[in-house]
Amino acid sequence: MRPKDQPRAMPDIPFAERPWSVGSVFWRGSRAGRRALVVVAALLMVAGCRQDMHDAPSYDPLQATTFFPDGRASRTPVANTVARGQLREDVHLYQGRVDGQLAATFPMPVTAQVMARGQERFNVFCAPCHGKTGAGNGMVVQRGFRAPPSYQEERLRNAPAGYFFDVMTNGFGAMQDYSAQVPPEDRWAIAAYIRALQLTNARVEDVPADRRAELDRPAAAGTAPEAR
16 A cells, blocks of 8 residues: 555656557557658648748739838839830831931831731721821721821822831821830831832832833742832
8 A cells, every 4th residue: 555645656668668658659550650640740840830822912003002101002113124025225126217317228128928917917007097008098087087198198208118117106196106006017017018009109210220120020929029
């Protein structure tokens, strides 16, 4: 018999070997049991490291916020920032100018494919006002809109190719700009097609003397005269 206030003596058995301990279950159990215990422990650790990145705050364009002092969620880009693919160093191609003057030449070879593209884009964006022949009598004009000038006017026949590109880019008079609807390459293609329309009423005297012999030469299929 032991006194009531005397603690019970524990048997001298290693902790991991005691049948009632977790260590006994871990070390004496099957390999699958030990693996399951490791997985459970790992899951408990992962649950304690949750970061809630899927709940990160975001804002709609022009939405208000209290995070910035000016209350605007949309931030002004850093000065001189250029978006990827928007550097546009080729002034001839993107601004229609050479040495600060409207370009008289095209920034790419004017091929049959370029002319076909120019005709297709012209019929979509330009013909409603200018008409398919460039006479300024498109369907919109026939419905009462202000008539644009004919491409056959002497002023426009003498205008450099860069002039038409510039008007499409920046607009002119009652005509809005089409820089958002028509990319630069297509604007040049349209300018090339406009030049072709202007030549529909051309005379032999308008052809350079050193190239008049080419007028009687059959054109090869799928080719177009080289633009100069």
